[in-house]
Amino acid sequence: MKKGKVAVFLSGxxxxxxSIYRASLKKESNYEIAIVxxxxxxxxxxxxxxxxxxxxxYVSSKSFKSKKEYNQYIIRLLEMNKxxxxxxxxxxxxxxxxxxxxxxxxxxxxxxxxxxxxPGLNAQKQAIDHGVKxxxxxxxFVDSGIDTGPIILQKPVKIKSNDNEELLSKRILKEEHKxxxxxIKLFFENRLKxxxxxxxxxxx
Ligand code: GRF
Numbered sequence: 402m403k404k405g406k407v408a409v410f411l412s413g414x415x416x417x418x419x420s421i422y423r424a425s426l427k428k429e430s431n432y433e434i435a436i437v438x439x440x441x442x443x444x445x446x447x448x449x450x451x452x453x454x455x456x457x458x459y460v461s462s463k464s465f466k467s468k469k470e471y472n473q474y475i476i477r478l479l480e481m482n483k484x485x486x487x488x489x490x491x492x493x494x495x496x497x498x499x500x501x502x503x504x505x506x507x508x509x510x511x512x513x514x515x516x517x518x519x520p521g522l523n524a525q526k527q528a529i530d531h532g533v534k535x536x537x538x539x540x541x542f543v544d545s546g547i548d549t550g551p552i553i554l555q556k557p558v559k560i561k562s563n564d565n566e567e568l569l570s571k572r573i574l575k576e577e578h579k580x581x582x583x584x585i586k587l588f589f590e591n592r593l594k595x596x597x598x599x600x601x602x603x604x605x
Contacts, residue, residue, distance in 0.1 A: 405589035406435035415446020417490035424582030520548035
């Protein structure tokens with residue numbers, strides 16, 4: 402079986418990257434990580450990639466004259482590594498429309514809330530402050546909005562009366578680590594059909 406090639410983009414801790422990587426090591430996995438790209442030099446995720454001996458790059462947009470040059474550099478890196486799918490995993494940079502166009506329907510992201518509720522930063526705190534009883538996590542395709550693309554998978558997580566941001570984030574993260582590899586697997590099984598805003602998960 403030819404395995405799908407994944408690029409992981411990250412900026413920090415890299416726990417989702419780690420779970421994606423660990424799932425890729427399973428015998429039945431249909432993908433492998435081809436490259437890890439960080440826009441932060443000291444990201445923990447980058448250190449993990451080095452430890453696992455995965456191809457890794459620190460790429461800062463600041464070292465490029467323009468956004469266009471930065472995008473072209475990233476696109477070239479992905480092409481050279483025959484990347485099929487880009488997984489954003491705590492990548493704290495807005496993806497440029499030019500890049501989205503190039504990798505249309507081949508960029509996915511994980512968000513720590515049940516979208517379309519609580520997009521953007523500090524989603525767990527937003528959920529607690531709003532007083533919702535249930536939050537969770539979402540894997541979605543990336544479009545030009547902030548956390549607005551078609552939803553692939555979601556997992557609810559109950560909010561307890563004595564919850565705080567840290568406790569809730571921990572419980573949500575545990576679920577993130579499950580649904581992100583599941584979504585990637587579905588992608589490479591060719592089972593995700595985008596129909597407008599909807600992602601239809603095809604039966605096997
Ligand atoms: C996760 O909560 C993810 O949902 C959000 O950023 C965080 C990244 O955590 N997009 P990690 O770097 O994967 O540990």
